[in-house]
Amino acid sequence: xxxxxxxxxxxxxxxxxxxDLLYICSLTxxxxxxxxxxxxxSRGETETGMSRLALSDTDKQARDWFVDTCxxxxxxxxxxxxxxxxxxxxxxxxxxxTFAGSHLDTQPTGGRYDGILGVTAAxxxxxxxxxxWIETTYPVGVVNWTNEEGARFPISMVASGVWAGEIPLATAxxxxxxxxxxATMKSELQRIGYLGSKPATHKDxxxxxxxxxxxxxxxxxxxxxxxxxxxxxxxxxRWFTVTVSGRDCHTGTTxxxxxxxAMLAASRMIVFSHRAASARGALASTGILTLKPGSTNTVPGxxxxxLDIRAPKDETVQEVEDACKQAFMNIANGINVAGLLEGxxxxxxxxTVEWKTDSVSPAINFHHDCIQxxxxxxxxxxxxxxxxxxxxMVSGAGHDxxxxxxxxxxxxxxxxxxxxxxxxxxxxxxxxxxxxxxQVLMGAVLHYDRLRAEKGK
Amino acid sequence: xxxxxxxxxxxxxxxxxxxDLLYICSLTxxxxxxxxxxxxxSRGETETGMSRLALSDTDKQARDWFVDTCxxxxxxxxxxxxxxxxxxxxxxxxxxxTFAGSHLDTQPTGGRYDGILGVTAAxxxxxxxxxxWIETTYPVGVVNWTNEEGARFPISMVASGVWAGEIPLATAxxxxxxxxxxATMKSELQRIGYLGSKPATHKDxxxxxxxxxxxxxxxxxxxxxxxxxxxxxxxxxRWFTVTVSGRDCHTGTTxxxxxxxAMLAASRMIVFSHRAASARGALASTGILTLKPGSTNTVPGxxxxxLDIRAPKDETVQEVEDACKQAFMNIANGINVAGLLEGxxxxxxxxTVEWKTDSVSPAINFHHDCIQxxxxxxxxxxxxxxxxxxxxMVSGAGHDxxxxxxxxxxxxxxxxxxxxxxxxxxxxxxxxxxxxxxQVLMGAVLHYDRLRAEKGK
Numbered sequence: 001x002x003x004x005x006x007x008x009x010x011x012x013x014x015x016x017x018x019x020d021l022l023y024i025c026s027l028t029x030x031x032x033x034x035x036x037x038x039x040x041x042s043r044g045e046t047e048t049g050m051s052r053l054a055l056s057d058t059d060k061q062a063r064d065w066f067v068d069t070c071x072x073x074x075x076x077x078x079x080x081x082x083x084x085x086x087x088x089x090x091x092x093x094x095x096x097x098t099f100a101g102s103h104l105d106t107q108p109t110g111g112r113y114d115g116i117l118g119v120t121a122a123x124x125x126x127x128x129x130x131x132x133w134i135e136t137t138y139p140v141g142v143v144n145w146t147n148e149e150g151a152r153f154p155i156s157m158v159a160s161g162v163w164a165g166e167i168p169l170a171t172a173x174x175x176x177x178x179x180x181x182x183a184t185m186k187s188e189l190q191r192i193g194y195l196g197s198k199p200a201t202h203k204d205x206x207x208x209x210x211x212x213x214x215x216x217x218x219x220x221x222x223x224x225x226x227x228x229x230x231x232x233x234x235x236x237x238r239w240f241t242v243t244v245s246g247r248d249c250h251t252g253t254t255x256x257x258x259x260x261x262a263m264l265a266a267s268r269m270i271v272f273s274h275r276a277a278s279a280r281g282a283l284a285s286t287g288i289l290t291l292k293p294g295s296t297n298t299v300p301g302x303x304x305x306x307l308d309i310r311a312p313k314d315e316t317v318q319e320v321e322d323a324c325k326q327a328f329m330n331i332a333n334g335i336n337v338a339g340l341l342e343g344x345x346x347x348x349x350x351x352t353v354e355w356k357t358d359s360v361s362p363a364i365n366f367h368h369d370c371i372q373x374x375x376x377x378x379x380x381x382x383x384x385x386x387x388x389x390x391x392x393m394v395s396g397a398g399h400d401x402x403x404x405x406x407x408x409x410x411x412x413x414x415x416x417x418x419x420x421x422x423x424x425x426x427x428x429x430x431x432x433x434x435x436x437x438x439q440v441l442m443g444a445v446l447h448y449d450r451l452r453a454e455k456g457k
Numbered sequence: 458x459x460x461x462x463x464x465x466x467x468x469x470x471x472x473x474x475x476x477d478l479l480y481i482c483s484l485t486x487x488x489x490x491x492x493x494x495x496x497x498x499s500r501g502e503t504e505t506g507m508s509r510l511a512l513s514d515t516d517k518q519a520r521d522w523f524v525d526t527c528x529x530x531x532x533x534x535x536x537x538x539x540x541x542x543x544x545x546x547x548x549x550x551x552x553x554x555t556f557a558g559s560h561l562d563t564q565p566t567g568g569r570y571d572g573i574l575g576v577t578a579a580x581x582x583x584x585x586x587x588x589x590w591i592e593t594t595y596p597v598g599v600v601n602w603t604n605e606e607g608a609r610f611p612i613s614m615v616a617s618g619v620w621a622g623e624i625p626l627a628t629a630x631x632x633x634x635x636x637x638x639x640a641t642m643k644s645e646l647q648r649i650g651y652l653g654s655k656p657a658t659h660k661d662x663x664x665x666x667x668x669x670x671x672x673x674x675x676x677x678x679x680x681x682x683x684x685x686x687x688x689x690x691x692x693x694x695r696w697f698t699v700t701v702s703g704r705d706c707h708t709g710t711t712x713x714x715x716x717x718x719a720m721l722a723a724s725r726m727i728v729f730s731h732r733a734a735s736a737r738g739a740l741a742s743t744g745i746l747t748l749k750p751g752s753t754n755t756v757p758g759x760x761x762x763x764l765d766i767r768a769p770k771d772e773t774v775q776e777v778e779d780a781c782k783q784a785f786m787n788i789a790n791g792i793n794v795a796g797l798l799e800g801x802x803x804x805x806x807x808x809t810v811e812w813k814t815d816s817v818s819p820a821i822n823f824h825h826d827c828i829q830x831x832x833x834x835x836x837x838x839x840x841x842x843x844x845x846x847x848x849x850m851v852s853g854a855g856h857d858x859x860x861x862x863x864x865x866x867x868x869x870x871x872x873x874x875x876x877x878x879x880x881x882x883x884x885x886x887x888x889x890x891x892x893x894x895x896q897v898l899m900g901a902v903l904h905y906d907r908l909r910a911e912k913g914k
């Protein structure tokens with residue numbers, strides 16, 4: 001740590017407390033306004049939202065802003081073959097930078113916080129460090145990851161996945177845009193001038209750690225009146241399509257005793273899945289359901305529904321899956337599972353049930369050191385109120401931090417968002433909450449830098 | 458009753474038993490073959506089915522066959538303004554004819570029995586009466602009703618409805634064909650030459666009674682190994698659209714405690730509706746369900762589903778409706794109804810539920826005399842086996858007999874159909890079951906004629 005410019009006694013945090021909390025607040029929301037206004041075509045009630053698909057013209061505008069701003073703040077900017085953009089502010093010593101970052105792309109009708117907050121807050125961190133003449137021991141960086149949403153090119157977090165060596169570059173480059181267009185990620189990177197020359201790999205672009213500020217995208221922090229989620233990992237999840245086959249028949253002419261009602265069986269299964277997940281502290285959800293033939297006076301012979309099972313631990317997801325598989329088979333066969341057939345009519349005709357696994361995503365555990373840095377940064381801000389204002393939690397959704405965590409120490413910071421709404425123009429976090437998140441982000445990065453300095457690496 | 462040609466001691470039934478059972482059998486299936494082959498374009502596995510939309514060219518062919526055949530059998534044929542076609546075989550006395558009949562139109566991909574069996578069996582009745590030199594006291598008739606299916610012109614049983622004075626002629630005439638065509642019932646009646654001049658009303662075309670043979674369209678007779686359903690009426694039914702509104706949210710980021718999951722609530726409601734109907738000997742079915750927004754990782758905020766409630770009595774339908782209305786509201790509000798929320802997670806967010814009534818059809822009770830005639834005709838055929846081989850039942854579906862019953866004594870005869878399948882090319886009743894139905898139909902008509910003779914009217 002360099003003398004006279006150390007973070008110790010001077011106390012970045014106390015500086016922020018006294019002056020820069022409001023400063024960050026206004027700058028953060030100001031930055032968002034700038035980025036948002038430039039790119040969202042105003043149309044009534046959705047003018048608060050954002051439509052910035054990855055590698056579109058508006059994404060190029062936001063990227064240009066990001067590069068210009070970071071360069072004006074004294075950073076060296078590197079763009080890799082995936083368009084991932086890394087801005088590095090030098091430290092007193094050389095070494096892999098400690099990164100903060102997220103993504104600037106959005107869903108087709110998204111909000112102005114998901115991803116964007118993590119990048120703009122990281123940029124504000126650069127400003128605050130500069131304005132306060134703070135030098136870190138090691139370099140710090142800000143990263144904008146490409147196509148996190150997977151909305152235009154249909155693999156989520158694809159570019160951090162390539163960087164982490166988990167997704168082949170060719171797979172990513174050849175991804176075609178959804179909706180029937182012929183553009184690929186590579187052709188669009190080229191078109192907007194963001195096909196960098198640097199190999200998109202952690203080997204060529206090393207990081208010491210990755211911190212990501214994000215809106216929670218859920219209602220928990222708001223409901224519990226907490227300000228900061230200290231994210232210790234990402235839930236495991238598995239996606240299934242369950243197909244229940246019965247027999248079409250006339251609703252008026254077929255007694256209950258002779259039906260194989262796929263919709264009734266599916267309803268019982270959905271109710272059961274909720275119980276099985278509740279009993280194990282897991283989640284189970286059905287977001288898609290289709291049936292055939294689909295007329296008021298025909299009992300459906302075929303129902304397909306999605307089942308999304310999540311839990312912090314892989315074993316728990318497996319347990320819920322096992323319980324559902326057993327119970328769904330019994331329900332299809334007319335066996336009274338968990339009292340669900342109680343009071344119903346037994347039938348001599350049964351359904352069959354089939355499972356297809358659509359997606360498996362194992363649990364991610366973030367790095368102890370990074371989690372501790374986020375806790376420490378919260379403690380710096382909240383002091384004796386820390387216990388009430390923070391929550392140790394797992395992320396329910398995937399983020400670029402999932403991939404960085406496979407290569408480098410990682411953690412995330414969540415801030416509340418109104419009603420838990422996300423991927424929607426109504427997405428909203430207060431300027432105050434954004435500022436708190438930005439301050440904890442910076443604090444975590446600085447704590448990590450100090451930790452490295454103490455460890456001497 | 459005319460001497461020497463009375464039905465009494467000679468015994469039509471015994472003639473049929475000894476000789477004409479097989480005769481009707483072969484003629485019935487033969488007639489069906491003739492009608493079916495003329496009109497169904499052969500295409501692989503569906504070549505057993507029938508596609509004869511009302512007032513199409515193929516319907517004209519079938520109508521021509523019907524008129525020609527009935528005339529060749531000595532009937533006078535009347536066509537009314539709705540194309541309803543009435544063939545009357547004179548009796549010994551004048552008076553309104555006792556009618557047997559049904560319809561020759563089908564669903565777009567229908568079977569060869571629904572409706573058709575009732576007409577062809579009635580035509581066979583004419584043959585058998587002629588072949589056996591039988592004269593009835595009063596005239597007997599055969600009727601082919603127009604557009605019973607409501608498949609081409611979208612009101613079911615529309616032409617018997619006009620005849621009964623329940624549907625205005627203009628409404629029926631102006632019905633436009635489904636699928637965007639400009640043809641109306643009137644223009645198509647004109648085009649195929651079946652726009653009769655006779656007013657389509659029971660006042661101008663009186664009936665003494667109406668008997669209709671029909672396949673059951675359900676699995677009950679087959680499952681219970683019975684041969685004849687003595688139909689005492691038609692179930693009441695009401696159709697509803699139930700809308701459950703919750704809140705879209707991310708499946709991964711939203712704990713159960715903060716969800717308003719419209720799909721989970723709808724599933725509980727569907728399970729409840731089955732119980733409520735089971736407890737009251739009623740039926741409840743959901744044949745349509747749609748949800749929004751419809752992605753695996755979004756908890757649906759909106760679910761709409763159809764609810765079809767049926768029971769022999771109107772009061773029972775009302776009871777099930779009331780029970781469901783109360784329970785659905787409670788389920789939406791997170792109250793543990795009938796143990797359905799047991800083992801689930803309580804939530805601080807609730808759903809709302811709205812009901813829309815789409816259709817109300819009160820219970821129909823057929824006429825005691827006609828029901829008795831069907832019973833007697835079955836008894837003639839089955840003797841000591843009658844109790845095992847017949848079933849007093851209500852029709853789950855609507856038929857032209859619903860409308861005739863509003864003006865004249867009416868009953869129906871059901872015969873088993875394989876697996877209860879109908880409105881489908883796989884629809885099938887054995888030649889033996891068709892013949893039994895035809896024989897009971899004729900028997901019922903003759904019993905009714907005898908009853909009228911005894912009563913002298």
